[in-house]
Structures are given as C-alpha cells and as structure tokens.
Amino acid sequence: MSVISGKSTAPPVRECPACGESVPVDETYVEWCAACDWNVDPGAPDPELGRIAAFRRRLAHTHGEQLAAELARGPEQGKPRGTSASALLAQGVSMVVHSLTVLLAVGGVLLIVLGWETGVQPVVGALFLGLAAVLRPRPGRLPKDAPVLSRADAPELFGLVDEVAAALGTGGVRAVVVEPTANAGVTTYGLRQHRVLYLGLGLWEVLTAQERVALLGHELGHFAHGDTRRAGFTVGALHSLSVWYYLLAPTPPAGLLDRFVNAVVFLPRCAVLGLLRLLDALTLRASQRSEYLADASAARVGSTAAAVALMDWLLIAGTVDAGLRREAVAAGMNGGRAGREAREAAERELWERLAARFASVPEREYERLRRVAARRGHSVDSTHPPTHLRRRLAAAGGPHPGLVSFTGQREEAVAAELAAARAVLARRVIHDFAG
Structure with a gap:
C-alpha cells in the first residue's frame, strides 16, 4: 500500500x-x-457468534494455523490426510440429509393421495411437501436485482477473466454479476452448473490494476483447486441442516405447552447440530487448503505484491459500506434543486470518491490493523483462515512478478464496459442510503 x-x-x-x-x-x-x-x-471486541458460526470459526482457525505451517514447507505438505475418505464420508452425510428431504416429499404425497377420508392427513401432507420444498437442494440462480454481464456485454472483461483462468489451468465464467459490496466470489448456477463471478464494486474500485488481477486469480483459483464445501451436493446439505436447526430452535417458554415442545425437539435439534458439526469437520480443512492455494494463485497471476496488498484491503473491507453511507448521506442533506444536483453529482462521482477515500489510508494504519488481525484472528467470515496467516503465506511464496498484465488501454476498456453497471449501482446506493 x-x-x-x-x-x-x-x-x-x-x-x-x-x-x-x-x-x-x-x-x-x-x-x-x-x-x-x-x-x-x-x-470493541468482535461480536459474539452463534453456536454454529463460533464452532466453524474455532475449527477454521485450528485448521488454518496447521495448514499455514504445513504449506510453508511446500504445497504438497499441506495435503489433508485422508482426503478421499473425508470427501466420501461428507458425500454420505449429505446423502442422508437429502434422503430425509425425499422421504418428506414422498410421505407428503402419500398422505395427500391416500388420506382424504380423515381430512387431517392431507393437511399434514401439505405441510410435509412445503417443508420438503424449503429443504430441497436447488441450483443457483442469477440475481434479478443486480447488473449481469455476458460476453457480448463485456468482451474485454471476459477476456481478462479467460486469461487469468488459462494461467491457472481452469475455465472462465458464463456470467459476471456486478454488486456494490466490498466482496467478490464465484459459484455456479442453473442445472448445468454454469460458472458465475460476483464482482463487488466496493472492492474492485479501490484496487490497483494488478490487485484486480490478483482478486480474479484468487476467485478462479477456487475452481482450479476445488473446494468440497462449494460442491452443490454438500452446499445443499448444509442449507438443509441449517433450516432444520432454525425450525427446531426452542421458543421462550410462556406456558406448559412451550416447555413440552422444547423438550420434544431437544434431541432432534442436538442430532442436527451434530450432523452440521460433522459435515463441517469433514469439509473445512479441505476448504481452508483451497483458500490458501487460491491466495497462491492470486500471487502467481497478479504478483506477490498485489496478492499481499489484497490481504490488506480485506482488513478495511468492512468499512466500505460506512464509506458509501457517508457519501450518500452527504448528498441527501439538502432538499430542492440543490439537493437534487448534489445527489446527481454524488452518483457520478461515488466510486471515484470511495477509491480516493481508501487510497488515503496511511501505511501506519494498515500496520495497526495487521497487528489487530493477528491478535483477534480476523478472517473474512467464519469459514476462512485467519487473514494474517493468509498474508504471511502469500508473501512467503514469492516473489512472483505476475503472469497476467492489466494496464493501459485494456484497463480503460474494462472500465468502459463496467460504466453502465457503475452508474446503476451508484444510483441505487445513493437512493437506498440517502432515503
């Protein structure tokens, strides 16, 4: 920085x-x-996490520290022991979870078809079918409330993604979803599991050109290295178990009936929690390794310096929303014509002003945040390795000059392709935050 x-x-x-x-x-x-x-x-200390998130955070930090030490000795040293057995067992647990959803659906149909004489069974059957519909694994969908770019919309951006993907030995994406958040990610959508990249302008706009390449390298690195927790079958099982855990949550005891219901659901909820923890234990180590290897991919295609700088940006990513809110509130303080002109100016300049605000953060502040991250074990979420370990490992793996260059006319061309999405999202941010 x-x-x-x-x-x-x-x-x-x-x-x-x-x-x-x-x-x-x-x-x-x-x-x-x-x-x-x-x-x-x-x-203030980090907010308290729920039972599941807290367990995942502890497990992620444990695996993160172990893997960081192993991968520092070489990528082959970080291979999880018993990878195949863990993956197969995770698939088995997922199959059990999905089988229960199928049984609910089949039972619901039978109760509706065969239970008309009582009048009660069809109602129960409808409830079973509704629950099965909520629990069912479903393919991802492209959002309808965010700009979605295709190759025809942004050939230069997709060309950059393709070049990064080729350097990592994997394929590109079918679509790019542009959001205002300070985040990025990859996933799949549709029955054919097409790949999609989620690109948050709150992060993209504050990065340098090579840091953007590193960001793409990290995200596409997940496809190159694989991640059990990103597999549709396992994701669906985790979703189903989370829904069960929510549905079986105890209610505040206002009477004898509430206490009876809480007692009845206690053991099933413990079983659901146990399955969730088992699935986490079977998949989180491989997921942690995938994150570290994705960071190595970021360094390889973008450069070691860019990948390390990207880790620093993650330390302040949580303040981007506050920065956007300040810009929007400032634009909405005046009414009438002056207020309208201020909002229009804010929409035009939003992303430039955000980038300028965060570019002014001094190196001393980043050093403080790095020390805080090491103390608190900062991570992007409850399933990621600690950020300071990711930064240390990315720095130790180089130096890499970067396989993909993103400068000059190419950078300007990509910016032009994102211009329409930038305008739409700037207008939305100003409207939402300014009221």
Missing part, C-alpha cells in the same frame, strides 16, 4: 504513556505505539 504524501512539515507527535516512544498524532486515525503496541486495539 502506498503512503499518501503529507505537508512538508513533520507530523505532530506525542510521548507514548507506556514506553515513552514518540507516537505520531493524526486525528483521523487511532493513536498507537509501534514499539510496545499501546492502544493498538482500542475498539
């Missing part, structure tokens, strides 16, 4: 109350001491 130049005069400093070293003073950012870590983490 580059440091934005300041005034010619030296920045004000104060004495660290803990060790006496000089501490730069900047009212925009946290004052902290690099020598003794005084005030390095003054923020």
